[in-house]
Amino acid sequence: MSHPFALIIEDHANTATVFATALDTAGYETEIVSDGQAAQARLAEVVPAVVVLDLHLPNVSGEELFHQIRDDDRLQNTRIILATADPQLAKLMEPQADPALIKPISFDQLSLLAARFRPADSE
Secondary structure, three states: OOOOEEEEEOOOHHHHHHHHHHHHHOOOEEEEEOOHHHHHHHHOOOOOOEEEEEOOOOOOOHHHHHHHHHHOHHHOOOEEEEEEOOHHHHHHHHHHOOOEEEOOOOHHHHHHHHHHHOOHHHO
16 A cells, blocks of 8 residues: 655644644654745645645745645646635635635644545545
């Protein structure tokens, strides 16, 4: 059984750890990136099954990263879970996301959602 890859892009260390643990529980191999610019570099190297994306990041915004992921043919099958404390921005971006969640996000909520997104060939 292979483990799909999930990239957690979140600048708050405790929140990122909770997100990573939730996705580990859902059967993913996880990596945390805490900066938008570092996330751009990492996304040029990997094709994650899932990205958990904070919208407010240092250096490059999560919104900009979101559009870069959606515009990258290599990442066309990557599911993006937006994680934000900004309900207006979440509502605006929800139609393009898989979905947009409002912080605080519970461990169980994220773990169950991520489990539903696991690629069929990784089960």
